[in-house]
Amino acid sequence: MNYDCDVAIIGAGPAGIAAACCASECGRRVIIIDDNPIAGGQIWRGGAPTRQAAQWRDRLAAARVTILSMHTVIAICGKTVRAEAEDDVSAIRFQKLILCTGSRELFLPFPGWTLPGVMGVGGIQAMVKSGLSVKGKRIIVAGSGPLLLAVAAHLRRKTGAEVLLLAEQTPMAKVLRLGASLLASPGKLAQAVKLKWQLRGIRTTFNAWPTEAVRRGRGLAVMMRIGRRSETMECDYLATGFGLVPSTEIAQLCNCACDNAGFVVVDSSQRTSSPDVLAAGEITGIGGVEKSIIEGQIAGFTAAGRTERIGRLLGAREHAYGFMRRLNDAYSLRQEVLRLADPGTVICRCEDVRLADLASQSSAREARLQTRCGMGPCQGRICGAILRASMNWRDESIRPPASPVRLASLAVPPAADI
């Protein structure tokens, strides 16, 4: 199918939805391209879990926005997005493009991280939501960041799992400082208090992280470092998450400049370095849903040519950026957790590349050429972020398709007018 619009938006999370509403309400023809069945992104997965989500869902429904769900972006060719639909390729011609492709979990390798039963916190939450029963299962939740708290609370309240331990690598003092700063943000403070209440009774430790996991019986034995002590705990699942990293594949295909940490660089109107391409949400910085919504609105107005309407949002964005900086500072990763792998630990799961294999390499590119690290089906989506976090190696080599697609889709020629 061929489509024509003023503003194309990739990603239907909070940033994409906010951008779509604002651009559409300014009279622009808007198309959202999203790979999930239902709009909402990761955080509003399954529609409208919160009142805020419901408000934006209703606003989106009232706006005249076309949502192409279950569409996987192949590439951006000039001013056309090519995306794979169920049994077709869609070509979406645009004047302005807004990238709202969000973030994904950062995994950090430690001995045993590839064993069955060790998974990402986002992964276990998604599996539980789609039917995995963890009733009565013993789970350790470990890593860093607010997502740990949300997942631990969910597992305990909604699934009947026994959360043995919630292990946060950052020191308690840093989190308390963040908490104190929330006094100025009543909304966030209320969320934090509610979460704390939901976590009551769960053993929570700071300065704590897993150092090794091994199989024991039908479950796992996990060596935990807790402060200065070591403790071995048995469990059925170890859910880890060390924060979020931006999903910038499409932005890189559009030649958008990224900063040293890997985030897409935007100006005060959410414009990227690539003409007619804007970005909003987690790909410009991990700052939570408020930041995404504000940036989405600004991007929507900018794309609609209504920059006079972004003025009233700039203060709120500064506020959100302040929170983002405090959040990232509170949960910054300590060197110890970046160095948990031993020489035999697998770094690239697709190609079975171990840390020792990387010892003689000096860049992500050389590692890819000589060891195939990042050459497998996930194309470095997991190990690329690991190498960036732990070795400061940047792999700039993003090639189409942005996500794996059927060869049949690549056989569809681009429209003649491109």
Add this chain to the structure above:
Amino acid sequence: MSTDISAGASAIVIGAGIVGAACALELADAGFAVTVVDAGPVGGGATAAGMGHVVVMDDSPAQLALTRYSQQLWTQLQTVLPPQAEIMRCGTIWVAADAEEMAEVERKRHRYLEEQIPCDVLDAGRLYQLEPNLRPGLAGGLLIQQDSVVYPPTIAAWMLDRVTEKGGTVRTHTQVDRVEPHCVILSNGDRLAGDVIVNAAGAVAPRLTPGLHIKQRKGHLIITDRYPNFVRHQLVELGYLKSAHQSDGDSVAFNVQPRPSGQLLIGSSRQYDESRAVDHVIVAKMVARAIEYMPAIAELSATRVWTGFRAATPDKLPLIGPSPANDGLWLAAGHEGLGITTSLATARLLVDQIMGRTSAIPVAPYLPSRAASEAMHV
């Protein structure tokens, strides 16, 4: 033609691709103090972008002689290469679509047997037995058993590790600004003196040696997720040479390779185009061609599409020998799509010339001077 080389002579090789690496190793074996320079990492150009197909080709008698000789050298080398070389002796099947192409299969078989290259004519039934995912209605094919696939970047690195062991130096991420007689000048101003200088810079060789008849010929490849045994041999349409070289325009051909990982490499395209960007128009043609021969491929998952540049010469043969213009400069460039295969023979023939040794095959068809004299008559 030979140069007066005394013991302890030095050589600078420009290019750490498989051709440069093979030349450096051959020079080190001959006793030279070798320095290799490359603007990028080891094996990062066409060496990484290509398929890694070690194949005997018969576009011309000189091409057949060079590829056959090189394959013999590969057979010797394979016994010492490490597992990361990923050598898989899967053979090549040249697929014949119709009766006319089957007649060409017979002629091709005749040429190969004359050179003692073992090959089997496959009828349609045998072809399907070997490759059940090919479409019905094809006429047959020719199986060349000894062709193989390799993973070239690790082989280039292995060769350069041997050079280093022999006292040589490898300088990656080092840009060459220009070449002067017996001297290479780096972009940072450093001068590297050498009794012998080898330009093995592939598609960028003409930047350093102006006047070379080498053009960048862009190609695309696609890699898939893992589908073990979906394809078992390197499959190439028999019309490959026809479609690959018939015109100066854009062309595509069915060319599929199984990797030891179970992934498939799908090619191929040829374009004279300086842009590194993926051209979705020619990719669509290339994939459509693959689906035409192998319909089930349509449902496989593609994970990456990339481009690379072949170093193409007018007569499709590489330049191996002294540069007609510059004293002390030798050329090992212009290998088009056959650089992996012909790297070993190139290195041997080049160092034979440098050392004044007699070569196993005549070197005349590959001498750079033939291109110069040809060009004068154009």
